Amino acid sequence: xxxxxxxxxxxxxxxxxxxxxxxxxxxxxxxxxxxxxxxxxxxxxxxxxxxxxxxxxxxxxxxxxxxxxxxxxxxxxxxxxxxxxxxxxxxxxxxxxxxxxxxxxxxxxxxxxxxxxxxxxxxxxxxxxxxxxxxxxxxxxxxxxxxxxxxxxxxxxxxxxxxxxxxxxxxxxxxxxxxxxxxxxxxxxxxxxxxxxxxxxxxxxxxxxxxxxxxxxxxxxxxxxxxxxxxxxxxxxxxxxxxxxxxxxxxxxxxxxxxxxxxxxxxxxxxxxxxxxxxxxxxxxxxxxxxxxxxxxxxxxxxxxxxxxxxxxxxxxxxxxxxxxxxxxxxxxxxxxxxx
Amino acid sequence: xxxxxxxxxxxxxxxxxxxxxxxxxxxxxxxxxxxxxxxxxxxxxxxxxxxxxxxxxxxxxxxxxxxxxxxxxxxxxxxxxxxxxxxxxxxxxxxxxxxxxxxxxxxxxxxxxxxxxxxxxxxxxxxxxxxxxxxxxxxxxxxxxxxxxxxxxxxxxxxxxxxxxxxxxxxxxxxxxxxxxxxxxxxxxxxxxxxxxxxxxxxxxxxxxxxxxxxxxxxxxxxxxxxxxxxxxxxxxxxxxxxxxxxxxxxxxxxxxxxxxxxxxxxxxxxxxxxxxxxxxxxxxxxxxxxxxxxxxxxxxxxxxxxxxxxxxxxxxxxxxxxxxxxxxxxxxxxxxxxxxxxxxxxxxxxxxxxxxxxxxxxxxxxxxxxxxxxxxxxxxxxxxxxxxxxxxxxxxxxxxxxxxxxxxxxxxxxxxxxxxxxxxxxxxxxxxxxxxxxxxxxxxxxxxxxxxxxxxxxxxxxxxxxxxxxxxxxxxxxxxxxx
Numbered sequence: 001x002x003x004x005x006x007x008x009x010x011x012x013x014x015x016x017x018x019x020x021x022x023x024x025x026x027x028x029x030x031x032x033x034x035x036x037x038x039x040x041x042x043x044x045x046x047x048x049x050x051x052x053x054x055x056x057x058x059x060x061x062x063x064x065x066x067x068x069x070x071x072x073x074x075x076x077x078x079x080x081x082x083x084x085x086x087x088x089x090x091x092x093x094x095x096x097x098x099x100x101x102x103x104x105x106x107x108x109x110x111x112x113x114x115x116x117x118x119x120x121x122x123x124x125x126x127x128x129x130x131x132x133x134x135x136x137x138x139x140x141x142x143x144x145x146x147x148x149x150x151x152x153x154x155x156x157x158x159x160x161x162x163x164x165x166x167x168x169x170x171x172x173x174x175x176x177x178x179x180x181x182x183x184x185x186x187x188x189x190x191x192x193x194x195x196x197x198x199x200x201x202x203x204x205x206x207x208x209x210x211x212x213x214x215x216x217x218x219x220x221x222x223x224x225x226x227x228x229x230x231x232x233x234x235x236x237x238x239x240x241x242x243x244x245x246x247x248x249x250x251x252x253x254x255x256x257x258x259x260x261x262x263x264x265x266x267x268x269x270x271x272x273x274x275x276x277x278x279x280x281x282x283x284x285x286x287x288x289x290x291x292x293x294x295x296x297x298x299x300x301x302x303x304x305x306x307x308x309x310x311x312x313x314x315x316x317x318x319x320x321x322x323x324x325x326x327x328x329x330x331x332x333x334x335x336x337x338x339x340x
Numbered sequence: 341x342x343x344x345x346x347x348x349x350x351x352x353x354x355x356x357x358x359x360x361x362x363x364x365x366x367x368x369x370x371x372x373x374x375x376x377x378x379x380x381x382x383x384x385x386x387x388x389x390x391x392x393x394x395x396x397x398x399x400x401x402x403x404x405x406x407x408x409x410x411x412x413x414x415x416x417x418x419x420x421x422x423x424x425x426x427x428x429x430x431x432x433x434x435x436x437x438x439x440x441x442x443x444x445x446x447x448x449x450x451x452x453x454x455x456x457x458x459x460x461x462x463x464x465x466x467x468x469x470x471x472x473x474x475x476x477x478x479x480x481x482x483x484x485x486x487x488x489x490x491x492x493x494x495x496x497x498x499x500x501x502x503x504x505x506x507x508x509x510x511x512x513x514x515x516x517x518x519x520x521x522x523x524x525x526x527x528x529x530x531x532x533x534x535x536x537x538x539x540x541x542x543x544x545x546x547x548x549x550x551x552x553x554x555x556x557x558x559x560x561x562x563x564x565x566x567x568x569x570x571x572x573x574x575x576x577x578x579x580x581x582x583x584x585x586x587x588x589x590x591x592x593x594x595x596x597x598x599x600x601x602x603x604x605x606x607x608x609x610x611x612x613x614x615x616x617x618x619x620x621x622x623x624x625x626x627x628x629x630x631x632x633x634x635x636x637x638x639x640x641x642x643x644x645x646x647x648x649x650x651x652x653x654x655x656x657x658x659x660x661x662x663x664x665x666x667x668x669x670x671x672x673x674x675x676x677x678x679x680x681x682x683x684x685x686x687x688x689x690x691x692x693x694x695x696x697x698x699x700x701x702x703x704x705x706x707x708x709x710x711x712x713x714x715x716x717x718x719x720x721x722x723x724x725x726x727x728x729x730x731x732x733x734x735x736x737x738x739x740x741x742x743x744x745x746x747x748x749x750x751x752x753x754x755x756x757x758x759x760x761x762x763x764x765x766x767x768x769x770x771x772x773x774x775x776x777x778x779x780x781x782x783x784x785x786x787x788x789x790x791x792x793x794x795x796x797x798x799x800x801x802x803x804x805x806x807x808x809x810x811x812x813x814x815x816x817x818x819x820x821x822x823x824x
Contacts, residue, residue, distance in 0.1 A: 296435075
């Protein structure tokens with residue numbers, strides 16, 4: 001029971017990370033679409049104050065898995081070593097470049113490239129890890145990984161990598177709509193959002209559709225309850241994608257696109273959790289067998305659990321305090337001018 | 341199992357990434373406390389010099405903190421990436437402790453750092469103060485959890501082993517393991533000293549050139565005052581750490597003493613060991629000193645046990661342990677002596693004018709960080725060949741990886757970290773060259789009472805008298821000198 005609750009906590013960490021760091025990685029990816037340094041800079045200015053707060057959620061996943069499911073951590077990470085290393089290198093380079101660019105007066109070309117390519121690679125690497133896990137990681141004796149270096153890389157994990165890139169870029173476009181006060185930027189990325197919504201949705205649907213063919217043998221979607229829950233997750237995600245697409249076409253409802261993407265991500269993660277349960281690392285490592293003993297889980301639930309709402313509360317406060325100030329009525333007027 | 345090359349490469353990678361990460365908290369933990377003190381002093385006195393000090397050091401803190409976070413994320417993943425067996429076996433204990441660190445400390449810092457760095461003008465100065473306190477609290481808590489985890493690996497207690505996995509039996513005895521109380525104190529003092537030394541060094545640089553007078557003078561006064569208080573305590577705490585070490589991890593203490601036989605009662609200043617021949621090729625020894633330092637034997641006769649008393653399979657690397665310790669210990673002695681000279685100069689009212697002293701402090705700016713890295717090398721290399729002392733050998737904790745992966749990742753980390761180190765040092769140097777923002781152009785929040793007029797130096801020194809007791813005593817005679 002406490003292992004299942006903890007599994008839900010790790011899933012919550014995944015939702016928060018994908019939504020929050022997803023959007024600022026997505027802004028880095030979107031910067032690649034712009035030729036104008038000033039516009040890249042506007043994107044970076046949105047990322048600079050929040051990136052390390054957003055990125056820190058990856059630690060909730062990492063330590064949540066390690067403390068709660070040490071067998072899964074010890075098996076998974078060596079199996080996806082190259083992907084995680086590429087992700088770490090990208091996150092490091094990107095973090096440094098953000099600080100460097102914010103402290104520079106102009107747009108330094110080289111650092112700018114590190115920022116954009118780093119965002120892209122980090123997103124892609126994370127996506128391949130998800131694909132590798134869904135595809136299944138066979139383990140040796142004592143739940144240890146004994147396979148080869150590139151076993152994790154397959155057509156399917158490349159597909160999930162691309163889907164992740166598209167999803168993050170979409171979250172980035174939605175966050176621009178929500179947080180930017182730069183009218184021109186909002187117009188450009190509303191257009192991108194309009195295009196990215198169907199693209200991301202298509203890639204996600206493709207990945208979901210191919211899962212039964214390429215997924216690990218331990219995963220089944222047979223049981224009625226599982227089918228019902230998966231259907232619901234799919235429906236929620238579909239409604240959210242449509243809402244985001246609708247919102248990108250309008251000049252009001254600034255928060256809707258981002259909220260919709262966040263809920264779609266939550267539905268997606270919930271769907272994967274439903275698909276996996278009771279496994280944590282397909283094809284055969286179960287939540288129960290990977291879990292720490294109850295003396296550890298109870299300590300985590302009692303000590304860690306109460307902090308999660310608190311952490312979310314003060315992060316939300318900071319997020320609100322540091323929101324860019326809107327130049328109230330001026331913004332929509334300018335936007336019209338531009339689009340005309 | 342993995343090849344010996346993979347083990348060696350994994351160990352090097354961990355050493356490089358851990359040492360690199362460590363050099364950031366070594367500064368930022370202490371800086372966060374220093375920033376808190378200065379902002380509190382500013383709110384209390386409304387003296388803009390405190391705000392100027394606060395803002396200058398906040399810029400350096402911000403980048404150091406961000407780099408430390410990024411390098412810290414790497415470590416969190418490495419436990420599982422390179423040490424999969426370790427991650428599996430100690431997860432129920434170390435994974436949980438690191439989890440508590442993330443939940444209670446790290447997120448506290450991450451949540452409030454944005455308000456601390458970007459909140460001025462958006463929130464009231466009380467909220468800024470709270471954000472400062474929360475960030476400082478977060479860094480201190482974080483240090484505490486990490487030290488609890490690491491100390492458990494040095495002196496593990498309160499667990500049972502089930503199929504090789506360590507499972508907690510009594511959390512109190514896991515967390516308050518025998519080496520923890522001494523090591524946490526030692527580390528807290530170390531980070532405070534390292535940050536204060538950095539501040540002292542840079543202020544001394546300004547003072548020696550006569551630049552940014554009120555700013556550099558006050559920073560230097562606070563810093564040297566704190567150091568004169570912290571350093572004697574640190575030597576005393578370090579002695580306690582060594583005593584616990586001798587009781588629980590004798591091999592580490594024996595190795596850092598550097599004798600191969602048990603006949604020496606002197607202190608080895610320098611040795612050139614020949615581990616393959618079980619002897620020291622060359623030794624410089626101060627007679628009787630080790631007896632005095634170690635077992636506190638005033639007769640000077642007590643001898644130190646030799647490395648030959650440790651089974652050959654259980655010996656740590658003497659080069660790392662002996663010299664890691666010497667780097668830390670000699671740095672501490674240099675700092676202690678410097679702090680004493682500073683105290684003497686302050687009493688003679690020459691603290692801000694003795695050019696030789698100021699230049700000396702400038703040149704020793706990074707010495708506190710150096711001491712911390714030396715200390716950690718001693719602690720970690722001295723625990724070898726165990727990853728959990730006496731329980732789990734490092735050699736059996738490593739992941740099944742290809743040596744190609746390891747070469748790729750180690751080479752990548754070395755290149756990236758060298759670049760980052762260059763960027764970081766260049767950033768600090770540039771900030772130092774640029775100097776603090778002049779008070780005249782600082783945007784000070786309108787809540788200031790008219791008393792905080794930047795021009796009135798008299799007012800400045802006078803109103804400082806309301807500062808908390810510790811600070812007042814630390815600044816002592818410096819304040820009277822601050823008057824024009």
